Amino acid sequence: MLRNILVSLVAILCLTNGAFAAAANKKDLYGDINVRNTSVFDFAGKYVGLRTNLSFLSWTNTYKDADGIKLGDDDFSFKPLIGLSAFVGFKPAERWRADLEFAYVGKYSESETENYELYYTEKSYFDMVTYNVTVNGYYEFYRGLYAGVGTGVAVVKTTIEHTNYQEQSNTNISPMGALMLGYSTEIDDKVDFDVRSRVALFHGGEVKIADVTSDEGLVTDFSLSVGIRYNF
Numbered sequence: 001m002l003r004n005i006l007v008s009l010v011a012i013l014c015l016t017n018g019a020f021a022a023a024a025n026k027k028d029l030y031g032d033i034n035v036r037n038t039s040v041f042d043f044a045g046k047y048v049g050l051r052t053n054l055s056f057l058s059w060t061n062t063y064k065d066a067d068g069i070k071l072g073d074d075d076f077s078f079k080p081l082i083g084l085s086a087f088v089g090f091k092p093a094e095r096w097r098a099d100l101e102f103a104y105v106g107k108y109s110e111s112e113t114e115n116y117e118l119y120y121t122e123k124s125y126f127d128m129v130t131y132n133v134t135v136n137g138y139y140e141f142y143r144g145l146y147a148g149v150g151t152g153v154a155v156v157k158t159t160i161e162h163t164n165y166q167e168q169s170n171t172n173i174s175p176m177g178a179l180m181l182g183y184s185t186e187i188d189d190k191v192d193f194d195v196r197s198r199v200a201l202f203h204g205g206e207v208k209i210a211d212v213t214s215d216e217g218l219v220t221d222f223s224l225s226v227g228i229r230y231n232f
Contacts, residue, residue, distance in 0.1 A: 044232065045091045047099075051196070051227030053083040055105050057130070059204055059219040066211040078222070081106025081130070085225070095140045101150070105130035105221065125161040128204065128216070130154060132176055144185050150178035154202035158216065160209050172205030184229070192229040198222070 056078040063071040083106040089099025107129045113121060134152030141147060154176040159169035182196035200223070204216025 046088075046232045047090070047097075047192075047229045048088050049086070049099075049194070049227055049229035051085045051087070051103075051194070051225040053085060053103065053105065053223050053225040055081045055083060055221050055223040057081060057105075057108065057219055057221055059216050062215045062217060064213045064215070071212065076108075079108050081108055083130075085227075087136075089136075096138070098135070098137045101132075101134050101136055101152075103132045103134070105132060105223075122163045124163070125159075126214075127157075127159040129157045130219075130221075131156075132200070132202070134176065134178060136178075136180070138180070138182075140184070144183050146180075146182055146184065148180035148182070150176075150180065150198075150200070152176050154200075154219075156202070156205045156216070156219075158205040158207045158214070160207045160214060162209060165210050168207050168209045170205050170207045172203065174203035176200055176202040187228070190231050192231065194227045194229060196225045196227070198225070 058077045058079070061074045061076065063073065065071055083104045085101050085103035087099040087101040089097055091097045107127060109128075110126045112124050112126075132152060132154040134150040136148055136150040138146045138148035152175075154174045155171065156174065157169060157171045159167060161167040178198050178200035180196055180198045182194060184192050184194045187193050198221070200221040202219055202221070204219045206213055206215040208214075
């Protein structure tokens with residue numbers, strides 16, 4: 001009895017192994033053998049990429065005194081910045097993809113000179129450096145044209161320096177949301193060329209120098225970018 005059971009188990013194992021081997025070595029239409037890769041390091045559907053970005057930032061700087069009373073404001077419209085971003089992602093389905101993007105948006109700088117008749121010239125310097133990290137989802141709806149949404153955080157470092165005061169800086173981390181529209185096309189089997197437009201919203205930082213607080217408020221980032229994706 002035990003012998004019959006052992007013989008049956010051996011036969012089942014042989015048949016099972018044969019079936020798996022046949023599936024793993026199944027030939028395609030061209031007669032080539034496709035070996036199924038079951039490794040946990042399988043990168044099929046994964047990709048990495050780089051983008052060069054041209055961003056146009058718009059925001060309103062509001063100035064307040066120590067009591068919070070508004071002293072005035074300055075509008076900054078479509079200020080250009082050149083940046084770079086890198087991303088890693090995967091394709092869960094034929095028309096869908098998602099990635100994690102790390103971006104250096106750029107640095108905006110401005111200086112102002114004030115001349116007085118009774119006093120020496122005073123100068124002030126304003127710098128704003130912006131980074132962001134986002135999770136993006138895309139859907140290709142027609143022959144390489146795609147739409148997407150993104151969410152993440154923006155990191156804004158603001159620095160103000162004045163002739164009469166010590167330099168002050170502050171780093172602000174803000175939630176960020178984005179809408180995207182773009183186009184991708186294949187260069188070869190592994191590389192895609194990509195063009196993307198994006199509108200993003202986030203909150204800028206604020207810096208206090210002397211008794212005046214400068215607050216950047218809501219920032220709109222309209223960007224155009226070109227990049228490549230390498231598909232594993």
